[in-house]
Amino acid sequence: MQRPMYALLLRLGAGVTLATMLMLVKLASARGVDLPHILLFRQAVSVPVLLGFLLVRGQMGRLRSNRLVSHGIRAITGSTGMALTFGAPILLPLAVSTTLGFTSPIFAVVLSALLLHEKVGRWRWSAVLLGFAGIAIIAGPGGTDIDPLGAAVGIAAAFMVALISIQIRDLSRTEDSIAIVVYFALFSAPVLFIIALFFPWPTDWTDYALLLLVGGFGTAAQLFLTNSLRYGTVSSVIVMDYAMLIWATLYGWLVFDNLPSVMLWFGAPLVIAAGAIIVWREHRLSKTRNEFGEL
Numbered sequence: 001m002q003r004p005m006y007a008l009l010l011r012l013g014a015g016v017t018l019a020t021m022l023m024l025v026k027l028a029s030a031r032g033v034d035l036p037h038i039l040l041f042r043q044a045v046s047v048p049v050l051l052g053f054l055l056v057r058g059q060m061g062r063l064r065s066n067r068l069v070s071h072g073i074r075a076i077t078g079s080t081g082m083a084l085t086f087g088a089p090i091l092l093p094l095a096v097s098t099t100l101g102f103t104s105p106i107f108a109v110v111l112s113a114l115l116l117h118e119k120v121g122r123w124r125w126s127a128v129l130l131g132f133a134g135i136a137i138i139a140g141p142g143g144t145d146i147d148p149l150g151a152a153v154g155i156a157a158a159f160m161v162a163l164i165s166i167q168i169r170d171l172s173r174t175e176d177s178i179a180i181v182v183y184f185a186l187f188s189a190p191v192l193f194i195i196a197l198f199f200p201w202p203t204d205w206t207d208y209a210l211l212l213l214v215g216g217f218g219t220a221a222q223l224f225l226t227n228s229l230r231y232g233t234v235s236s237v238i239v240m241d242y243a244m245l246i247w248a249t250l251y252g253w254l255v256f257d258n259l260p261s262v263m264l265w266f267g268a269p270l271v272i273a274a275g276a277i278i279v280w281r282e283h284r285l286s287k288t289r290n291e292f293g294e295l
Contacts, residue, residue, distance in 0.1 A: 007231040011240035014224035019098070019247035021217040022089045023255060028210040029090045030256075034199040038086060038214060039079070040192040043185045045215025046222070050182050062176040065183070074167050074180070075187035081160030088157050091150030095260040098248040099138060099268045100154030102241070105275040106131035107162035115166065127277040134270030137263055146261070177226050242272050 021042075028038055054060050065071065088097035106128050112118040139151040171180050202208060228240075245268065252258045 003231040007228045008240055010224050010228035012243060014221050014228060015240055015244040016247055017217045017221040017224060019244045019251060021214055021221060023094060023251040024210055024214045024217065025086045026089045026094065027255065028207060028214065031207055033202050033207050035083065035086060036192060036196040036199050037202065038211060039083060040189065040196045041211035041215045042218045043189040043192060045212060046185045046219040047189060049219050050178060063179045063182060065175055065179055067174060070171060071183035072187055074171060075184050077160065077164055077167060078184050079188045081157060081164050084153055084157035084160055088150060088154035091147050091153055093258045093260055094248040094252040095245060096138065096146060096264060097154050098244050099264060099271055101158055102271045102275050103131055103135060103155065103158040104161040105278040107159045108165055109278055111162055111166055123281045124278055127274040131271050131274030134267040134274065137267035181222055
């Protein structure tokens, strides 16, 4: 059942919780917590929460799957993407890393053409060029104070998110959405634990509190995102994602005393416009296909 306004509120909640999680990631890193421990707690916290949710509701059957190998591959790419996604705000101001994350739809178009052999028309190719122009403005020489490594990590993170979205699209044909999330955490957490053993563990309880909050907000964001698409379409809720830039800017200013450079405000609208055009065009194409299918 479609509930558009409720879906918009859920998507707005997802944006707030995601921005808060990334702020906590940056804060934990600033306190000396190593990235493997941040990744481990992000995944480990979600396992008991999601399994408990399914157990209480008597829905453990939603985890049945005949595609465990595909889930394992998804865990590898997902963990890589998460490491890059967390690395970007550690290396960059929050507003900049958030804006670079908005380029995922742009890479999704390119990957769809290369991997899925989808036909991409002039609207979406124009949006790709517009988005890359925005990146060039933000990360170019005039961007000042932007770490080139951080910019590369942010762009790589967006690329991985686009690649993962294609994997999830494939898994979603046969798998329950919550099963995809649970198996991602179940498969990746043990590997992340082994990696974390090679790094010194935090000794301050404040650090552990931050890590638990990272896991909590990350799990909440996943639930918000999943349910927003249950009650609304991607094209109707995507606009709320761009509100993350507001929260990221506020957190950057209030927590880290950092305001983005002027060049961000020139490049960000181009990136956002590119993503909006891609989503709008895919919505129109999907609607056209459905109409022809009904003839």
